[in-house]
Amino acid sequence: MLRRIALLVWIMLICGAAPGAAGDNAVKIGLTVSHSGPYREPSSMIHTAFKIWEQETNARGGLLNRPVRLVVYDDQSKPELVRQLYRQLIEKDGVELVFSPYSTPLTLAASEVTEAHKYVMLACGASGEAIWSRGYTYIFGIYAPARRYFIGFLDLIARHGLSSVAIVAENTSFNLSCAQGVREWAPRFGLQVTLDRTYQKGEEFPGIIQEIGEQRPDSVILCSYPDDGYLFLKELAKASYRPKTLCLAITPSYPDFGRRVGDMAEGIFGSSQWEPVSRMPFPGSREFIEKFQAATGQLPQYHAASAYAAGELLAKAVCAVGSLDQKKVRDFIHSLDTVTIIGRFKVDQTGLQIGHTPLLIQWQQGKKEIVYPATMQSAPPRIDFSGKTPGP
Numbered sequence: 001m002l003r004r005i006a007l008l009v010w011i012m013l014i015c016g017a018a019p020g021a022a023g024d025n026a027v028k029i030g031l032t033v034s035h036s037g038p039y040r041e042p043s044s045m046i047h048t049a050f051k052i053w054e055q056e057t058n059a060r061g062g063l064l065n066r067p068v069r070l071v072v073y074d075d076q077s078k079p080e081l082v083r084q085l086y087r088q089l090i091e092k093d094g095v096e097l098v099f100s101p102y103s104t105p106l107t108l109a110a111s112e113v114t115e116a117h118k119y120v121m122l123a124c125g126a127s128g129e130a131i132w133s134r135g136y137t138y139i140f141g142i143y144a145p146a147r148r149y150f151i152g153f154l155d156l157i158a159r160h161g162l163s164s165v166a167i168v169a170e171n172t173s174f175n176l177s178c179a180q181g182v183r184e185w186a187p188r189f190g191l192q193v194t195l196d197r198t199y200q201k202g203e204e205f206p207g208i209i210q211e212i213g214e215q216r217p218d219s220v221i222l223c224s225y226p227d228d229g230y231l232f233l234k235e236l237a238k239a240s241y242r243p244k245t246l247c248l249a250i251t252p253s254y255p256d257f258g259r260r261v262g263d264m265a266e267g268i269f270g271s272s273q274w275e276p277v278s279r280m281p282f283p284g285s286r287e288f289i290e291k292f293q294a295a296t297g298q299l300p301q302y303h304a305a306s307a308y309a310a311g312e313l314l315a316k317a318v319c320a321v322g323s324l325d326q327k328k329v330r331d332f333i334h335s336l337d338t339v340t341i342i343g344r345f346k347v348d349q350t351g352l353q354i355g356h357t358p359l360l361i362q363w364q365q366g367k368k369e370i371v372y373p374a375t376m377q378s379a380p381p382r383i384d385f386s387g388k389t390p391g392p
Contacts, residue, residue, distance in 0.1 A: 026069035027062065027324065029054075030089030031099035032110070037077025038227050041254070043102040045304035046125055047072065050099060052291055053311035063318050071095055079109035086113040096324050099310060102303065103225070104128030104146070104174035111139045120317075120330045124310035125303055128174040132352040138330055141353035142306050142313075142345065146174050147181030149271040150221055152360040152372040153247045154182065156269075158189035160383045162218035162244060166195035168208055168232070169223035178223035178249055191219075202231040213241040226251045233264050245269060245383060247360075255299045258366050265363040267382060272359045274302040274342035275370055279378060284312075285341040302342065309340035 031050065034043035050070060058067045071093055073085045082101055089095045090113065098114055100107050102125035114121045115136045123131060127143035154165070165186055169179035179198070186193050194217045197208050209232075212220060220243045222232050229251030236242065245267070251257060252270025274280065276289045276299040288308055292300040313333065321328040337346045337355065346355030360372035362381055369379035 026067045027064070027097065028069050028071050028093065028095040029097045029099060030071045030086070030093060030095035032073045032075035032082055032085050032101045032106070034077040034102060034106070035074040038225050039077040039101075039103045039106065041226055042125060042250070042301070042303040043077075045301050046102050046307040048296055049292065049300065049304040049307035050311060052288075052295055053308050056291075057311070057315060063315060064322070064324070070099075075101055075106060077103070077106070079105050082106045082109040083113055086110045090114070090117050090119060097314060097318075099307070099314075100124055100126065102126070104131060104177070105172055107131055107139075108173060111136060114138060118326050120314070120326050120333065122310040122313055122333070124306045126174065127353070128177045129352065130173045130177065132350040136351065138326065138351075140333055140347050140351040142310055142340075142342070142356070143273050143353060144356045144358040145181075145352060146177035147184065149178050149249060149358055150182050150247060151185050152358065153219075153221070153245075153269055153271070154185050154189045154191060156360065156372055156381055157219050157245055157383070158191055160381075162383070163190070164192045164194045164217040165219040165221060166197075166212055166215060166217040166243070167193060167221050167223070168195075168197050168199065168212075170225065170228060171198050171200050172225075175223035175225070175249065179221075182221055182223075202228045205232050205235040209235055209239050212243070213239055216241065217243055219243055219245040219247065222246070222248045224249060224251070226254065230260065233261050233268075237264050247271070252361060252363060252368070253301055255301060255368070257368070258363055265366070267363065269360060269362045269371070269381075272302050272361050272370075273356065274305045275359060275361065275368070276300050276305070277370070277378065279370075279376065280341075282339055282341050282343055288341050305342045309342050309345070312340060313338075313345065 033047040034040050054070050062068050075082045098119050098121055100121050100123045101110050104126040107123050107126035111121055115138050121139045123141050127146040129145050167179050167182050169175045195215045229248045247269035249271055252268050253272045258265040278286055317329045317332040321332050344355035348354050359370055361368050362371045370376050371381040
């Protein structure tokens with residue numbers, strides 16, 4: 001205990017403990033956000049969380065007795081633009097640290113640049129395993145991997161006697177990883193995959209929903225980004241058949257999901273990495289919820305909390321090694337087994353997150369409830385919402 005206290009005191013001293021202690025020589029931290037395109041909504045929350053982290057860090061004296069300053073560009077949700085912008089951040093703007101963009105496709109592109117320049121990147125908005133299959137050594141995941149997103153849902157429906165599931169997945173890295181996880185885990189729970197469809201654009205949904213109606217699976221899992229999630233539900237509302245259970249990758253985690261989709265929200269499940277509720281047992285979680293609400297008037301979604309956690313982890317590493325040396329920071333992060341505001345952080349030898357456990361949420365009576373795992377449950381799950389109009 002004494003050693004730990006001494007270490008914390010040392011870290012506070014080396015990082016700077018008083019506001020205004022640093023001069024004008026800011027530590028520039030580069031990143032891109034998506035102000036347009038399919039990733040704009042989660043990216044906006046991430047951007048807000050990073051700004052909160054920037055303000056708080058400077059209020060505490062910055063890093064290594066220097067203030068921090070975010071250098072931010074709009075990537076328009078385009079991978080090639082991400083590559084150009086991260087090269088500019090490192091080669092022209094001279095940033096000393098970086099944060100990741102949102103999404104697996106954009107993080108794949110950004111990390112090509114940061115790895116080549118040996119810059120540490122904490123992937124705060126991506127979980128597709130393709131990121132960690134390239135032999136890179138400077139990129140670390142914060143989310144549970146995409147292949148594990150739906151394990152809780154599969155376990156839950158199997159326990160309630162359901163036997164079949166349909167998979168609909170967008171042809172993008174993250175969503176393909178999610179779908180692969182369902183294929184791998186469904187048989188372990190005794191579930192049959194009766195339909196397995198990959199799509200390119202949401203305009204294919206009417207035909208896919210017709211196929212679902214013909215197959216009549218007990219459950220449907222949609223692996224997509226939010227825009228397609230909303231479109232899928234809009235098309236499903238027109239159909240005469242609704243599966244007993246429906247689970248979406250990201251869309252239901254948004255606080256305004258119920259308002260946006262109306263009655264269709266009732267009973268829908270969704271994967272989540274964290275929820276803005278006081279029952280979250282992680283240090284700093286409640287305080288972050290309050291700060292985000294004060295800044296935006298809205299509850300944060302897990303993408304925001306993950307971004308804030310990335311900032312805290314990066315600061316912890318820089319302060320612990322007393323340097324901005326990328327290799328030292330990388331080695332420290334690789335050795336960590338700690339708890340952030342969203343839960344446990346521990347990575348394997350590739351940088352893939354193995355410590356964090358995802359949640360399963362369900363919309364009930366206009367509210368988002370945690371239904372899995374049981375230790376985090378805010379309400380029991382409700383099964384069988386088949387039919388045109390979901391009922392209790």
